[in-house]
Amino acid sequence: MSGVWAVARYTLSQCLRMKLAAVFLAALAVTLLVLPLALEGDGTLAGRIRSVLTYSTATVSVLLSFMTVLLTVGIVAGDMQARTVFLLAVKPLPRWKYIVGRWAGVVLLDAALLAISGGAIYAVAQHLREEEALNHTDRVAVETEVFVARSAMRPRLRKDASEPIAPGTSRRWTVSGVRASPVSVEGRARLQARLTEHHAFVRGVSANLRPLLENARRRDAIAEAWITGDERGRGIRARVEAEGRRLVVVYRAGNEQLAEALRPGQSVTVVLVEHRHGGPQTRGEGAVVARESHLRAAFEALDDVADHIAVGEYVGIRGVDGRVEHFRDNRFTVRFLPRDAHRPQVADLTAGEDVPVTVRPSLQLRYELSGRGTSGGVFGQWTAGSARSPYPPLRIRRRFPAGTIDTLAIPERLVGPGGDLFVEFTNGSGVNVTVDEDTLSVLYRAGGFTGNFLRGFGLMLAQMMFLAALGVFAGSFLSFPVGCLFCAAMLPFAMMRSFIADAVKLPRHGETDPVVWIGHGAFRLMQILVPDFARTSPSDALAAGRIIPWREVIELVGLTGGLQCVLAITFACLIFRKRELARVQV
Amino acid sequence: MSRPRVLQVIFVVAAVGFATAAVMLRRPLDRISEESGLTSPGNVVAEEHPQLAVWTTAFGGLRAPVVAGLWIRADQHVQAGRFYDAKQLGDLICQLQPRFPGVWGYHSWNMAWNISVKTKTREQRWLWVTNGMRLLRDRGIPLNPRALGLYKDLAWLFYSKMGGHTDEMHRYYKKRWADEMQRLLGAPPMGTTDEVIDAFRPVATMADRRLDRDPRRQGRSLIQGDEFARLLADRPATRAYLAELRRRLADALGAGVVHPRVRRVADDEPLIDIADEPLLRTYNLFSRDEAVRNWRFAAPDPVDEREQRLAEWINDDATREARNALLAFVRAQKLWNVYKMDATFMLRIMEKWHIPLDWRMCRAHGLYWNSYGMNVCEGVMALDDLNTVNTGRTLLFCLRDMVFYGKVMYRPSASDPLDPDKAQLIRRGDWRFIKPAQAQQLELIEKIREPRGESFKENIYRAGHINWLTDCIKMLYAGGRRRWPLAKDLLAWIKDNYDPKGPEWERLDPRSNDDLRRFVRYRLTQNGSPIISVAVSQIEAALIAALEHLTDGNTGQHAFFLNHAQRVYGLYQRDAPPRLKLAPFARYYYEVLAHMIAHPASLGTQLDKKARRALYVGFRGAPFAPQLYQHVRLFVEPNWQADGWRDELEVSFKTAFRKPPDYDAFLEQQRRQREAPATAE
Known part of the structure; x- marks a missing residue:
């Protein structure tokens, strides 16, 4: 591979010397400097960050795409035109190594530029994150809708899901398999008391629990057993804490998996730490401002915690959960469940006292309503909850936007112990309303922004790898202008493939027009050979806080940066191998 | 070489x-x-924005396809709920076609009317409505100052979107706007039209003298530095006042008292920065001037001795002149630089029609932008142009509606003054707008009639004009006998000029009280239910008249006007859709009663304190007596001494306004309601 490496290094230095690369580098630098200053979004901080992420990643992608194509075609075709290839041809360097080396050199440059521009965009985004938000809702949106990587869970759809909902009627959907379950501190306290009394039993439980925990850890899910007074439990806990997993979930004895481990019939609640769908909890310090009643108290928290609190969400005060009813200027009012009113954590709250505050994560319901004459919105009620959750269902009754996709925050506390959650829409308007089944989903936090950002740039690198291969392929048998034209024809196809797929006429049954068949065949072939750049662009995913899963990254990198890229390079090698570099003239 | x-x-x-x-x-x-x-006059402004030249030339011949592509993308983003990009793209499209007024108008409309209703929270909606408003006001109009359509669109936004009832969150818009304007200008006096105009005059005078109205400078800073320096040079007392304010603010907050209501200032902070937010906030917090007292729930409540001294100093008569000059200057500057409004023209509008315009009303701003647009575009607008016609109509609508909603009371909540949701916003009719609106209607008819070759009697506005005048007559009739002469004048005017047909007009003697009564009753019963503004204006006017008669001891007239109010209420409720149903009738009665006791000037009546106390005593047995007592405690007790209650009644508050027996139970009930679980957002 030394030959390939030597050509790659030479290509890299050659690229850096070229004016073309310098022009693109300057354009890239100017873009990354100007865009964050010029973009305002919709006037909110979340909108501004989204705009910056969308436009800066899209601009980097476009600029680097053109640069890659021009450089690769220019270098390979230029070698032929300037006859510098003769110098290489007479050396003991196989022709395929020349092609691969040229490709690798440009890809190296792309990788470096992507790393630099990605770093710059990431730094700008993080800088903007620290800017003052328009209001608290805006701040919460920044933290929970932008700087996250959310995945979607689709509900089980009934046959009549697409039927309109008549006025005054309801329809319910159920999402199952949400692994997160509500924390019940009451359960934990019961458990602790019970386990203290029954050490022997607990040791047995732990022994049974351990394989489950080990198994779960392998899945990067369950991580800790919080069993007071049990040596083995403490050992597990210590290991888990060392791994930095600090999230708590309660599995009730009703949970089938645990019921086996804990012997059926025992009313023991086991508290486990699990990687949650809702994302990490935010912990910090707060202070009691006023005790308003036996169920309600007002608190104040510092920015790092307060930035994550939203009305309707659940916060843990000294480990007891309550729902946030009001929020303003870092002050918030929490209403506890009646069953918790007399617990010392709640009953002993006094004004001025410092208390630990934990903000529980939330899920988001994504939906789209539509109906005739609903441009001003649809009045109705969304209800979310679980029959098995100790917390009352969330009811949001108001006018909801129609004709557009909207999200509603649902506290993760509402998910039942078995991971079930229902959402229900009651149509309170005077017209039939349809809930779009393709849109209806529950979003949950599946990862962090940084990882998602890196995966997104990984996809962009795969895109550049393909374009470099395409450029080398074109340069291997075409002159520079024709090669550029060839690539310029491929680029729009790759960028608008989805649109073209919708627009292309499919041959119907009994179609006899050969033009349609040939056109369709050509399109299918192009689909195989040319990747879909809409899928490799991370702009929309990053702006929407949508996760780019590893599965997709592997698939796209394997397809675009692997198969299609290898295909193009192979063709380039084959052509270049047979190509007559010089004609002997006698 | x-x-x-x-x-x-x-x-x-x-x-x-x-x-x-x-x-x-x-x-x-x-x-x-x-x-x-x-x-183009917009060139002056465009020169200050070189990016416009870049955008309009960079794409060369590809500008049109680029704009088309951006337009499609913007629409797709709105459909997909990605609103964050819609404003960005709208801005970009406007910058690519900065001299095409239709583009500014479309994108402003799209944001304020289409995107706003796709959002769900009040704050989001307000953001998009103001995004649309700012796009026109701050960007589109300065670049196209002779485009009458843009003024018309902006005025319509104030008139219909914010000032109307079509959006279910319209009350929030009204509150936000009233809040913003009140913080800047305070509340106008509750007295005569001349008093209201005179209260605004210093701002206009200052705008005339100490404001550079060069459009190139508009909005560059909140306060123009050179004009500020000139003001301080002309008035050494103002400089001394500001320096003292800075020292006192630093002192009040220097001892570790972090009061969220006032920003912390440094000893050496530039005076120009003190003149803006710190001055207005401190003034609004502690002043006892009428402009502030009219809207504050309670007396100033300094948190410590230093704030107490600051509050006393703010109200010191010795510094009144310097303070007022400074306030007028800051208000004129912010009106120009932030709201792009010319205070001299605002005054001109008030004087032209001689109206007590309250700038906290959205429709007052609709009136301003219509008038301003017509003034700027005079000479370039064609009379038969649709924009000209519509601008004239919107202007008229604004004036007409102030007859029914011309008085505003906006009181931020005492517990949470920054939350407009908790604030109280009351709008009431003001008959003083009838004559100006009538004059404007006649002017518009004359403008339109002649080119169309119509006779006055058959002019295009005939039906609407008669209906509006009839609504005014009904309101004046409900407002009591002292308003009847004007009602009869209007009735006579209609009969003389339009000669309308119908049973109610036959054998009608406009000068007869009986015929006026017959006419009003006929129109009430035969014309179907009135629209909400007309209905509420009549109900409230009749209730005010009823209670006025009650204070005179005339129970017969009280019953007469009370019956009339109930009849209008019943007629309206009969056909109103659920969304527009009125609150229970007793609520209206209570509201008018409470205001008559606590601040009768807001209702346009003058009652002495003994009569107000007598009203309270008379209703101590009413079901709403606890609420009434709570209202009196909030608004009367804090100003017991300052407003002269003690001197006139010669008793303490507790003696004059005795607590109803069930007041404690009422408070307990309120507490329980507050603690009830909230199941809906």
Whole structure:
């Protein structure tokens, strides 16, 4: 591979010397400097960050795409035109190594530029994150809708899901398999008391629990057993804490998996730490401002915690959960469940006292309503909850936007112990309303922004790898202008493939027009050979806080940066191998 | 040096020389062009935005496809709920076609009317409505100052979107706007029209003297530094006042008292920064001037001795002149630089129609932008142009509606003054707008009638004009006998000028009280239910008249007007859709009663304190007595001494306004309601 490496290094230095690369580098630098200053979004901080992420990643992608194509075609075709290839041809360097080396050199440059521009965009985004938000809702949106990587869970759809909902009627959907379950501190306290009394039993439980925990850890899910007074439990806990997993979930004895481990019939609640769908909890310090009643108290928290609190969400005060009813200027009012009113954590709250505050994560319901004459919105009620959750269902009754996709925050506390959650829409308007089944989903936090950002740039690198291969392929048998034209024809196809797929006429049954068949065949072939750049662009995913899963990254990198890229390079090698570099003239 | 090199140097020097000459000549040439009317007036502003030149030329012939592509993308984003990009793209499209007023109008409309209703929270909606408003006001109009359609669109936004009832969150818009304007201008006096105009005059005078109205400077800073320096140089007392305010603010907050209501200031902070937010906030917090007292729930409540001293100093008569000059200056500057409004023109509007315009009302701003647009575009607008016609109509609608909603009371919550949701917003009719609106209607008819060749009697506005005047007559009738002469004048005017047909007009003697009563009753019963503004104006006017008669001891007239109010209420409720149903009738009665006791001037009546106390005593047994007592405690007790209650009644508050027996139970009930679980957002 030394030959390939030597050509790659030479290509890299050659690229850096070229004016073309310098022009693109300057354009890239100017873009990354100007865009964050010029973009305002919709006037909110979340909108501004989204705009910056969308436009800066899209601009980097476009600029680097053109640069890659021009450089690769220019270098390979230029070698032929300037006859510098003769110098290489007479050396003991196989022709395929020349092609691969040229490709690798440009890809190296792309990788470096992507790393630099990605770093710059990431730094700008993080800088903007620290800017003052328009209001608290805006701040919460920044933290929970932008700087996250959310995945979607689709509900089980009934046959009549697409039927309109008549006025005054309801329809319910159920999402199952949400692994997160509500924390019940009451359960934990019961458990602790019970386990203290029954050490022997607990040791047995732990022994049974351990394989489950080990198994779960392998899945990067369950991580800790919080069993007071049990040596083995403490050992597990210590290991888990060392791994930095600090999230708590309660599995009730009703949970089938645990019921086996804990012997059926025992009313023991086991508290486990699990990687949650809702994302990490935010912990910090707060202070009691006023005790308003036996169920309600007002608190104040510092920015790092307060930035994550939203009305309707659940916060843990000294480990007891309550729902946030009001929020303003870092002050918030929490209403506890009646069953918790007399617990010392709640009953002993006094004004001025410092208390630990934990903000529980939330899920988001994504939906789209539509109906005739609903441009001003649809009045109705969304209800979310679980029959098995100790917390009352969330009811949001108001006018909801129609004709557009909207999200509603649902506290993760509402998910039942078995991971079930229902959402229900009651149509309170005077017209039939349809809930779009393709849109209806529950979003949950599946990862962090940084990882998602890196995966997104990984996809962009795969895109550049393909374009470099395409450029080398074109340069291997075409002159520079024709090669550029060839690539310029491929680029729009790759960028608008989805649109073209919708627009292309499919041959119907009994179609006899050969033009349609040939056109369709050509399109299918192009689909195989040319990747879909809409899928490799991370702009929309990053702006929407949508996760780019590893599965997709592997698939796209394997397809675009692997198969299609290898295909193009192979063709380039084959052509270049047979190509007559010089004609002997006698 | 070789010959080619010499030539190169010569050419480079020549190029630089020509470029320099071109730059130097450009401004004089531009000025000559402007003076000769050869350039668009928006050029003056456009020169200050070089990016516009880049955007309009960078794409060359591809500008149209680029705009089309952006337009499609913007629409797709709105459909997909990605609103964050819609404003960005709208801005970009406008910058690519900065001289195309329709583009500014479309995108402003899209944001304020279409995107706003796709959002769900009040704050989001307000953001999009104001995004649309700002796009026109701050960007579109300065670049196209002669585009009447843009003024019309902006005025319509104030009139219909914010001032109307079509959006279910319209009350929130009204509160936000009233809040913003009240913080800047305070509340107008509750007295006569002249008093209201005179209260605004200092701001206009200051705008005339200490404001550079060059459009190129508009919005560059909140307060123009050079004008500020001139103000301080002219008025040493103002400089001393500001310096003292800075010292006292630093002192009040220096001892570790972090009061969220006032920003912390440093000893050496520039005076121009003190003149803005710190001055207005401190004044609004502690002043006892009428402009502030009219809307504050309770007396100033300093948290410590230092704040107490600050509050006393703010109200010191010795510094009144300096303070008022400074307030007028800051208000004029912010109106111009932030709201793009000319205070001299605002005053001109008030004087032209002689109206007590309250700038906290959205429709007052609709009136301003219509009038301002027509003033700026005078000479370039064609009378038969649709924009001209619609601008004139919107202007008229604004004036007409103030007859029914011309008085505003906006009181931020005492517990949470920053939350407009908790604030109280009351709008009431003001008959003083009838004559100006009538004059404007006649002016509009004359403008339109002649080109169309119509007779006055058959003019295009005939039906609407008669209906509106009839609504005014009904309101005046409900407002009590002292308003009846004007009602009869209007009735006579309709009969003389339009000669309408119908049973109610037959054998009608407009000067007869009986015929007026017959006419009103006929129109009430035969014309179907009134629209909400007309209904509420009649109900409240009748209730005010009823209670006025009650204080005179005339229970018969009280019953008469009370019956009338109930009849209008019943007629409206009969056909109103659920969304627009009114609150229970007793609520209206209670509201009018409470205001009559606590601040009768807001209802346009003058009641002495003994009569107000007598009203309270008379209703101590009413079901709403606890609420009434709570209202009196909030608004009367804090000003017991300052407002002269003690001197006139010669008793304490507790003696004059005794607590109803069930007041404690009422408070307990309120507490329980507050603690009830909230199941819906």
